[in-house]
Amino acid sequence: MNTPLIVAVPSKGRLQENAGAFFGRAGMNLTQSRGARDYRGTLTGVEGVEIAYLSASEIASQLAAGAVHLGVTGEDLVRESIPDADAKVLLVEGLGFGHANVVVAVPQAWIDVRTMRDLDDVATHFHATRGRRVRVATKYLNLTRGFFARHGIVDYRIVESLGATEGTPAAGTAELIVDITTTGSTLAANALKVVEDGVILRSEANLVASLNADWNPGARAAARALLDRVTSAKLAATMREVKTRFVACDGAVVEEAVRRFRASAPFGAPTSSGMVTLHCPPDTLHALAVFLREKGAATVSVGPLDYVFAASNPLYAKLEEKIG
């Protein structure tokens, strides 16, 4: 049976607005309607899609469980909440928003601690002299355990923190923390510093696919269409369309334009009347127009592109390779 492609989108928080804008750029708009038990919606522009509005952390677990096909969530949440994440989900693409680093941070007053190695020494010394282990406050339990183990640090204990983690050293409930930081202002306000080699993960929002979901033919077709739109809108955003026509415009002129201005001629050489369409990155656009005028163009028009549909769909290809 063909059931819809279920796409999970953050229902609140800092990722919500950006997720809506991401689909919008690809010409798909999110609509929301309040259902009986949870929030459901639709996506305009693609058939057979159902939107599930969930919190960013819930999206990670629903992807792991295969309850949704695709989702927008942070890589930090994926890596933290899904053991052996690469076997259960595919990070289809980083979305360029929701940037945050998961870091190890210690009090600025710990002047001897610059590296994880220094932290190891302090932790060992702390245990030996105080008879208890240093406490690390975090909600990233798994990321912390894995990272500390890779650094050979064993003399510590995790104190689970569900909020205001940066305040725990001053409050006396932990000695150091693992948390996310974006601007660094919360760490600074709490007199904490990031350990130099203590960046556990550089996270951003990702479009994530579940490998455990029911990838029936209908769901695949909808995913293919959705990813086709994403790819073609993204490609279009990297270039402008340049059009001109002049008698002296021939293959040699176009070849030179392509070579010097990183342009492409998607529809080939100029017509017999010297009409040509080029695609050109924004930074070389003016230089290209000047060049075409020098060659004889009276008019060069430039316009934005909404979509460039190429024959290949690399995002879907990547997904298909995983789901078989």
Ligand SMILES: Nc1ncnc2c1ncn2[C@@H]1O[C@H](COP(=O)(O)OP(=O)(O)OP(=O)(O)O)[C@@H](O)[C@H]1O
């Ligand atoms: N400065 C930041 N602070 C917190 N999260 C951030 C920040 N920048 C990006 N993010 C990302 O946003 C995601 C968390 O989103 P959000 O806080 O909205 O959801 P949540 O954690 O499920 O909800 P809540 O924190 O309200 O319980 C994470 O992937 C995180 O990496």
Ligand SMILES: O=P(O)(O)OC[C@H]1O[C@H](OP(=O)(O)OP(=O)(O)O)[C@H](O)[C@@H]1O
């Ligand atoms: O490096 P900065 O730019 O200061 O941002 C990092 C802070 O922002 C987040 O908190 P948020 O305000 O989302 O509250 P929350 O912990 O309740 O999610 C996060 O948990 C950090 O505390």
Ligand SMILES: [Mg+2]
């Ligand atoms: Mg949050």
